[in-house]
Amino acid sequence: MARSFYGVELENALMLGTAQYPSPAILAEAFETSGAAVATVSLRREGGADGSGQDFWRLIQDLKVRVLPNTAGCHTVKEAVTTAQMAREVFETNWIKLEVIGHEDTLQPDVFALVVAAEELTKLGFNVFPYCTEDLTVANRLVNAGCEVLMPWGSPIGSGLGLNNEYGLRTLRAHFPDIPLVVDAGLGVPSHACKAMEMGFDAVLLNTAVAKAGDPVATAAAFALAIEAGRLANEADPMEPRDMAAPSTPVIGKAFL
Amino acid sequence: MKIDINGKAHDVRGPMLADALEELGYDGKIATAVNEAFVAKTQRAAYVLKDGDRVEVVAPKQGG
Numbered sequence: 001m002a003r004s005f006y007g008v009e010l011e012n013a014l015m016l017g018t019a020q021y022p023s024p025a026i027l028a029e030a031f032e033t034s035g036a037a038v039a040t041v042s043l044r045r046e047g048g049a050d051g052s053g054q055d056f057w058r059l060i061q062d063l064k065v066r067v068l069p070n071t072a073g074c075h076t077v078k079e080a081v082t083t084a085q086m087a088r089e090v091f092e093t094n095w096i097k098l099e100v101i102g103h104e105d106t107l108q109p110d111v112f113a114l115v116v117a118a119e120e121l122t123k124l125g126f127n128v129f130p131y132c133t134e135d136l137t138v139a140n141r142l143v144n145a146g147c148e149v150l151m152p153w154g155s156p157i158g159s160g161l162g163l164n165n166e167y168g169l170r171t172l173r174a175h176f177p178d179i180p181l182v183v184d185a186g187l188g189v190p191s192h193a194c195k196a197m198e199m200g201f202d203a204v205l206l207n208t209a210v211a212k213a214g215d216p217v218a219t220a221a222a223f224a225l226a227i228e229a230g231r232l233a234n235e236a237d238p239m240e241p242r243d244m245a246a247p248s249t250p251v252i253g254k255a256f257l
Numbered sequence: 258m259k260i261d262i263n264g265k266a267h268d269v270r271g272p273m274l275a276d277a278l279e280e281l282g283y284d285g286k287i288a289t290a291v292n293e294a295f296v297a298k299t300q301r302a303a304y305v306l307k308d309g310d311r312v313e314v315v316a317p318k319q320g321g
Contacts, residue, residue: 017319017320017321018319018320018321019319019320019321020319020321021319027319040320040321041317041318041319041320042317042318042319042320042321043288043315043316043317043318044315044316044318045263045264045313045314045315045316046263046283046287046314046315046316047263048281048282048283051283051285051287051316052316053285053286053287053315053316053317053318054284054285054286054316054317056316056317056318056319057285057286057316057317060317069320070320070321072320072321078293079293082290082293082294082295085288085295085297086288086289086290086295086315087288089288089297089298090286090287090288090315090316090317091317157321158321207321208321
């Protein structure tokens with residue numbers, strides 16, 4: 001079952017960040033090879049006439065993918081809302097990946113401010129993609145605030161630790177069968193992404209795992225394959241695990257020797 | 258008129274925000290905020306700056 005993201009059905013389930021690549025050419029090749037459907041981007045201070053932001057904007061336009069601006073680095077509701085307003089004007093999209101950081105060591109979201117910001121941005125007409133935790137109560141508040149997508153973390157941003165709380169993520173999936181869910185942050189290797197998709201998540205969002213790999217282009221391709229494998233496996237209704245062994249070869253008819 | 262742009266002091270003729278941005282060579286895909294409040298592109302020509310205003314000018318950048 002394909003769940004849409006604010007009415008948009010994505011061509012594949014990979015949302016890829018655009019930061020930390022060795023070069024713009026490698027960034028572009030990673031997108032092309034993986035077929036990522038969404039590029040996350042940000043806003044930063046621009047220097048006058050020689051601003052590099054304009055070159056980056058041309059590069060992003062050439063990727064021909066949907067753009068998801070973020071509010072990375074924001075710590076307050078006011079900062080996040082103002083950043084989102086600026087992002088909407090620059091990137092010409094109502095989509096916003098809402099980050100309100102609550103802790104410097106883990107970069108985990110300030111879920112209290114996140115809910116308030118999500119509510120304000122929804123009222124301003126934004127389609128909010130909240131970077132959240134797997135907490136069910138927070139997720140409920142975000143949905144009540146108008147979020148039609150949830151993006152729980154797998155583990156801390158940039159850590160590569162994978163899915164730290166599979167139980168929590170599985171529970172979130174079960175409680176929100178109609179909400180598109182994206183595992184955002186903390187994925188390190190393709191098997192992490194595959195696992196998220198096997199669990200029924202609709203997409204994964206990653207950046208560092210690809211950009212900081214020895215070969216970002218090959219890694220992006222590997223993630224794309226893993227995501228597709230996980231998606232197909234989930235749709236195929238995998239077997240339930242059990243504690244005891246069960247022979248797969250028929251017992252009946254075995255020769256008496 | 259003395260204002261801060263992206264944390265640096267500038268002396269601009271102004272007084273409109275759009276004029277100050279042009280004077281400093283800003284062009285293309287940018288967004289602005291003054292004293293931490295968003296100022297839309299359509300408002301820049303009529304936005305009157307004051308001494309000491311803090312202007313933020315941002316543009317597309319890599320992000321995760």
